[in-house]
Amino acid sequence: MNSEITGAEIVLKSLAEQGVEVVFGYPGGAVLPIYDTLFKQNSIKHVLVRQEGGAIHAAEGYARSTGKTGVVLVTSGPGATNVVTGLTDAMMDSVPIVCITGQVPQHLIGSDAFQECDTTGITRPCTKHNYLVKDVNKLSSVFHEAFTIAQNGRPGPVLIDIPKDVQFASGTYEEKNKIIIPSHRLFEPSPDFEKNKIEEAVELISKAKKPIFYIGGGCINSGPKASKLVREFINTVGSPVTMTLMGLGVVGSSDKNSLGMLGMHGMYEANMAMHECDVMINIGARFDDRVTGRLDAFSPNSKKIHIDIDESNINKTINVDVPIIGDVKQVVEKMIALWKEKKFKIDDKTLKLWWDKINEWKKVDCLNYNNEGNQIKPQYAVQRLYELTKNTKTFITTEVGQHQMWAAQFYKFEEPNRWLTSGGLGTMGYGFPAAIGAQVGHPDALVVDIAGDASILMNIQEMSTAVQYRLPVKIFILNNEYMGMVRQWQELLHGGRYSESYTDSLPDFVKLAESYKAVGLRAKTTDELDDVITQMIETKNTVIADIWVTKEENCFPMIQSGSAHNEMMLSKDQKQDKKSAEKGKILV
Amino acid sequence: MNKSVYASPDQVSETKRHILTVLVDNEPGVLARVIGMFSGRGYNIDSLNVAEVSNDENISRITIVTHGTSEVVSQIEKQLLRIVPVHSVTNLDQEGSSVEAEVALVYIYISDTNKKKVYQLCDLYRARKIENENNTTIFEIAGASERVNRFIKEINEITKVEIVRSGPVAISSIQKNEEE
Numbered sequence: 001m002n003s004e005i006t007g008a009e010i011v012l013k014s015l016a017e018q019g020v021e022v023v024f025g026y027p028g029g030a031v032l033p034i035y036d037t038l039f040k041q042n043s044i045k046h047v048l049v050r051q052e053g054g055a056i057h058a059a060e061g062y063a064r065s066t067g068k069t070g071v072v073l074v075t076s077g078p079g080a081t082n083v084v085t086g087l088t089d090a091m092m093d094s095v096p097i098v099c100i101t102g103q104v105p106q107h108l109i110g111s112d113a114f115q116e117c118d119t120t121g122i123t124r125p126c127t128k129h130n131y132l133v134k135d136v137n138k139l140s141s142v143f144h145e146a147f148t149i150a151q152n153g154r155p156g157p158v159l160i161d162i163p164k165d166v167q168f169a170s171g172t173y174e175e176k177n178k179i180i181i182p183s184h185r186l187f188e189p190s191p192d193f194e195k196n197k198i199e200e201a202v203e204l205i206s207k208a209k210k211p212i213f214y215i216g217g218g219c220i221n222s223g224p225k226a227s228k229l230v231r232e233f234i235n236t237v238g239s240p241v242t243m244t245l246m247g248l249g250v251v252g253s254s255d256k257n258s259l260g261m262l263g264m265h266g267m268y269e270a271n272m273a274m275h276e277c278d279v280m281i282n283i284g285a286r287f288d289d290r291v292t293g294r295l296d297a298f299s300p301n302s303k304k305i306h307i308d309i310d311e312s313n314i315n316k317t318i319n320v321d322v323p324i325i326g327d328v329k330q331v332v333e334k335m336i337a338l339w340k341e342k343k344f345k346i347d348d349k350t351l352k353l354w355w356d357k358i359n360e361w362k363k364v365d366c367l368n369y370n371n372e373g374n375q376i377k378p379q380y381a382v383q384r385l386y387e388l389t390k391n392t393k394t395f396i397t398t399e400v401g402q403h404q405m406w407a408a409q410f411y412k413f414e415e416p417n418r419w420l421t422s423g424g425l426g427t428m429g430y431g432f433p434a435a436i437g438a439q440v441g442h443p444d445a446l447v448v449d450i451a452g453d454a455s456i457l458m459n460i461q462e463m464s465t466a467v468q469y470r471l472p473v474k475i476f477i478l479n480n481e482y483m484g485m486v487r488q489w490q491e492l493l494h495g496g497r498y499s500e501s502y503t504d505s506l507p508d509f510v511k512l513a514e515s516y517k518a519v520g521l522r523a524k525t526t527d528e529l530d531d532v533i534t535q536m537i538e539t540k541n542t543v544i545a546d547i548w549v550t551k552e553e554n555c556f557p558m559i560q561s562g563s564a565h566n567e568m569m570l571s572k573d574q575k576q577d578k579k580s581a582e583k584g585k586i587l588v
Numbered sequence: 589m590n591k592s593v594y595a596s597p598d599q600v601s602e603t604k605r606h607i608l609t610v611l612v613d614n615e616p617g618v619l620a621r622v623i624g625m626f627s628g629r630g631y632n633i634d635s636l637n638v639a640e641v642s643n644d645e646n647i648s649r650i651t652i653v654t655h656g657t658s659e660v661v662s663q664i665e666k667q668l669l670r671i672v673p674v675h676s677v678t679n680l681d682q683e684g685s686s687v688e689a690e691v692a693l694v695y696i697y698i699s700d701t702n703k704k705k706v707y708q709l710c711d712l713y714r715a716r717k718i719e720n721e722n723n724t725t726i727f728e729i730a731g732a733s734e735r736v737n738r739f740i741k742e743i744n745e746i747t748k749v750e751i752v753r754s755g756p757v758a759i760s761s762i763q764k765n766e767e768e
Contacts, residue, residue: 124621125628129672132616149672184675185613312666315659 004170007136007162008033011100014143016043017176020071022062022440023047024055028075029115030102033167035073047440047469050461052079054433056086057459060095061434064420065395066441067223069150072099077115080161081122085427088126090157092424093246094221096150097157098143099127105165106134119161128156134163136171144179153187154310155221187309189326198334201281201305201322206344208279210354211239214262214291217246217423218284218309220416222328227416229332230283231255236339238351240358242270244285245408246423253412259358263291264559265405268366268568269358271557274299275565276357282306284328287318288424289587294580297564307331366557366570367409374525378403378478378549381529382410382450385476388533394446395420395438399431399455402484402555407450409555429458432475436462439471446474446537453479454503463516466542474536475544477509480551488554492572493585509546518542561587601657605634607680607688607758608665610650613673614640621671622650631664632656635755647675651757680758688758692736693718694743695750696725702747709746713739732756 005013011034015023022045027035038046049055052074059070070090074083080101090097104113120132129149131142139162146158205211213234219226227250234241234257241251242262251258262270271293274280280302285291292298295317304320306313307328314323324331369379382403396411397420398404404421413419420438422430435449449456456477466473478484486501510520519539523532529547536545558569562584612618619638626633634653641649654664661679668677680686694715696706706725710717715729729739733756743749 120617121620124617124624130617182613185672310670312663312670314666316663 004172006033006037007139007167007169007171008037010136010139010171010173011143011162011167012037012041012044013173014140015071018069018143018147020044020069023071023073024049024058024062024437025073026050026052026055026075026079028077028079028102030076030104030164031073031079031100031167032102033164034100034102034162046073047436048465049433049436050464051459052082053085053429054436054459054462054465056083056090056097056099057427057430057433058437058440058462058465059097059099060086060090060093060430061397061420061437062441063095063097063437064220064434065417065438067417068441069096069098069147070437072097074099075102075115076104076119077117079115080117080119084122084126085425087123087157087159089422089425089427089430091126091128093422094155094217095157096155098146098150099157099159101159101161102167103132103161103163106163107165109163119159123159126157127159130159130161132161132163133166136166136169139166139171140174141179144174144176145181145185148181148186154218189309189330194324194326194331195334197322197324198331199338201307201324202335202338202342202344204279204303204305204322205237205239205281206339206342206346208239208346209350210273210276210278210357211237211346212273212277212280213239213241214274214280214282214285215241215243215247215250216283216285217244218307219247219250219328220284222284222309224416226284226327226329226332227251229329229336233332233336233339236336238346239281240273240355242266242274244288244291244423245421247285248408248419249413249416252414254414261408262565263288264293265409265555265557266291266559267409268364268557268570269361271559271565271568272361273358277302280304282308282320283332284308286310286313287316289317292318293559293567294562294564297566299565364570366568369553369556374527376523376526376529376547376549378406378480378547378553379410380526381476381478381523381547381549382406384529385448385450385533386411388530389446389448389537392446392537393442393444394418394448395435395442397421397431397435397438397447397449399449399451399458400426400428401452401455401486402480402488402553403450403452403455403478405485405555406478411450428452428455432456432459432473433462433465435473435475436466436469436471439466439473440469447472448474448476451475451477452484453477453481453506453509454483457507460512463513463518463542463544467516467518471542472540473542475542476533476536477544477546478549479506479509479546480549480553481506482551484553485555487552491552491554492560493581509544513542513544516542518544520544520546522546522548524548560584601659603655603657604661604681605653605655606661607686607756608652608654608661608668609678609680609758609760610652610668611675612648612650612671613675614646614648615673618648618671618673619650621673622652622668625667625671626652626654626664629667631660635753637755637757651755653756678760680760685761686758687761688733688756689731690733690736690754690756691728691730692740692751692753694727694729694740696727696743697748698725699747705746706743709739709742715739
């Protein structure tokens with residue numbers, strides 16, 4: 001009955017029972033027993049990356065595009081330290097990940113053995129929880145708890161460190177439903193506890209004259225139903241809505257209530273509306289500094305409602321009037337029911353006045369850019385990419401920098417889970433492996449990594465992975481030969497001294513693609529652009545499209561560090577006042 | 589603290605000492621998780637005390653003395669609760685009433701000239717002499733931190749001493765029903 005199996009077999013059995021279909025990983029000495037077991041089975045697919053950092057971003061892309069937990073398998077020492085960036089990224093952006101690391105056998109722990117490192121020590125602050133499993137009989141319960149913790153409450157990464165001798169040892173497997181996780185180790189929403197607060201919130205919204213919904217990534221993490229409910233509620237109220245970088249897609253770009261993204265490079269109308277609103281309804285966002293700008297001038301005259309699953313986000317940077325701790329879909333469902341039950345309605349005339357004001361702000365046309373000449377503007381490249389892919393099921397990933405912001409501004413998202421970008425940590429090199437993960441999760445979809453020439457080089461080795469697994473990922477490089485965002489800050493804040501932000505000796509991206517037996521394309525002028533994009537989409541292979549864009553284009557609008565929402569810069573002729581510029585300079 | 593423009597403008601309450609009681613699963617790394625949260629997020633630990641308090645349930649009680657505005661301390665409490673093996677966090681100052689005590693061991697350098705004064709002072713503070721095989725003068729004093737502070741200050745004025753302190757432990761003194 002309780003026949004014993006090896007630790008490595010327990011690992012695979014646990015993954016199978018958890019419904020894992022794919023593992024992203026890289027083998028090494030301390031995980032060989034697990035790889036040996038992997039070899040002998042067919043139910044779980046393994047994607048071999050070219051560097052462990054690629055594995056964890058791929059798992060993130062897989063997780064965020066599918067809603068499942070991403071699984072990573074790497075070896076001890078450098079294998080483990082290489083995933084630290086990805087773990088931190090997943091921690092910041094609340095991505096459910098289970099990362100399995102091998103460890104040297106227990107009798108060698110602490111002896112500075114070959115490829116030994118204190119993995120649980122190093123990863124403690126960048127995981128939701130981590131384990132060093134010393135007893136093979138606890139392995140299955142640790143796995144089942146790890147998957148639960150990764151998905152429960154605010155999702156995040158969990159790491160399991162397994163010494164090699166534990167992988168070889170024999171022990172018993174326990175099934176998922178036999179494991180009881182003590183309640184204090186999980187987040188358990190108390191449905192009745194927040195009832196009063198929900199009533200208070202709904203009533204506050206009904207009395208608003210200038211309401212705005214401020215939507216974050218929490219709505220996406222709460223599942224597709226949450227986005228549906230949020231849309232329904234906003235429509236019922238008739239209020240404008242703005243989304244954070246992580247929340248794009250919760251409400252469709254074409255929705256009449258959508259003002260687009262807010263924050264540092266957000267829309268003028270969205271930031272102005274946040275500044276002037278009288279009731280702010282934050283759903284699943286965390287008042288990040290990229291969103292708020294200067295805190296003492298942040299939305300000074302509003303009552304703030306904050307719905308978040310993580311209590312530590314309440315009053316962390318912005319004090320709120322009505323905090324509600326809970327899962328978005330449950331809370332919003334109750335809000336809708338209550339709104340209908342009490343027959344609440346904001347007076348049409350009041351709302352119209354508010355919308356009139358917003359429509360005035362819209363006339364500023366903040367995304368306007370000069371599109372003269374036959375050189376490709378980066379904004380135009382993203383616009384054309386959108387136009388030529390909008391009727392296809394498309395996932396967009398990005399790296400970090402100017403191209404990321406242009407993608408957020410000019411690509412229009414109508415669905416949640418289609419937009420994968422590193423928001424909290426801002427990890428260059430995220431987009432390409434994330435696109436690989438998304439493509440593995442959605443083999444038939446179009447997956448495009450909108451990249452910069454600097455970012456793409458941070459994980460370019462994954463070309464080999466993409467080609468090996470016949471993943472037709474498209475890399476769309478906005479190539480300006482600069483680290484564009486660094487250059488932009490140097491131009492605005494450091495007197496135009498472009499210290500180390502120009503990349504000399506970039507590879508020939510077309511030849512680079514060809515050397516991996518992928519397809520390389522290039523557009524140098526506007527008349528070549530559409531053809532290149534069409535060809536890229538139609539190619540059933542991994543593609544690098546090297547788009548030469550104007551070199552010194554800046555990303556606007558911009559709230560410079562140290563400025564408030566109503567002090568947006570719309571072009572570079574508009575200078576920040578000296579005092580706040582000085583203050584802003586020390587910020588990131 | 590660094591005054592940043594990102595710093596919350598509402599932080600006006602005064603900085604105060606707070607005693608937090610944290611009940612945790614007694615598992616490897618749990619103390620590192622707790623103190624790592626403090627150092628990682630820039631909070632202060634004035635003293636820390638940890639010991640297992642139940643043999644059967646494997647639960648440890650951590651007593652942390654910290655200082656900060658009420659906003660900062662409330663953030664500390666919430667961050668502690670995010671740690672998976674943490675059962676509960678209680679701010680004893682908000683509980684209303686609590687009892688705290690700590691222990692100090694004091695090695696006192698004694699000579700014929702100060703002997704009388706030392707013993708008088710120890711008597712006054714009810715510091716108890718601890719017998720040991722080398723027959724050196726080591727006293728143990730227990731009680732509220734304030735009292736231990738006063739004792740140390742006064743004994744320092746008399747002679748040279750070497751001190752070790754446990755830091756305070758504290759418990760809520762509010763009446764509870766047995767069923768709870």
